Amino acid sequence: MTADHINHEHEGHDDKHLSKSWQSALVTLGLMFAIGFFAMQTIGKSPAKPIHVEASNLTTPESQSLMQAIAPFGEISFFGGNLHQIHDSVTSLSWVEHATVRRDWYQGITVEAVPRKPIANFGSQEMIDANGVVFRPADKGDVMNPDLVTLHGSATQADAIMRQMQYVNQQFAPLGLTVDDLILTPRNTWVIRFHNGLRVVVDDENTTQKLHQLAQILNERFAERINDMQSVDLRYKNGFSIAWRNKK
Known part of the structure; x- marks a missing residue:
């Protein structure tokens, strides 16, 4: 048998194999199309x-x-x-x-x-999440949650108020003090009430520095008398004033 004859037989075998492969592929595609078509028809006719x-x-x-x-x-x-x-x-x-x-x-x-997951009350009808977003809970009974801090102020400044609460808690943690209420008034005065009743008032001039210095001084000089203090006023250019509780 010549080499040319052998090559022709091999090529013929390949052609038959390719033809069967194409036929199989076409049948498979046809079945897939039919299944998809009937599935779409069924879904399309499904009731609303x-x-x-x-x-x-x-x-x-x-x-x-x-x-x-x-x-x-x-x-x-x-x-x-x-x-x-x-x-x-x-x-x-x-x-x-x-x-x-x-x-x-x-x-x-x-x-x-x-x-949203609230981290604090915001006013008397809303709450605030960790991203500083003020929202109304679906359940009105969730507002004014006694287990959460209550923040007050304009909703447009909610994020700044939330960050101030976090800063104050961080600074006064060594004294065992945590914020219970925090108010930012229309005149940008901060009123902070801690869980033990101590009230701190500070203006918007060097607020962060004043709070930091107060926390240091209280920790160094008045740590044992924190619960005897009624309020601290930081609205002075130099220093601050302390009002003491009346002892019965």
């Missing part, structure tokens, strides 16, 4: 459903608040509804830190929300 809320991480008031926010959208088919509009509606709730809206093969349109 109410938006599903993942509520495992939510309190009852939070879940109810979320349901009220999405109620206007009614029942939605799998490919229906504008996910961006639903997302905007959910995140418009001030207690929602962030939310996810997705299409689920089994449950339809699904919404999951992560609530």
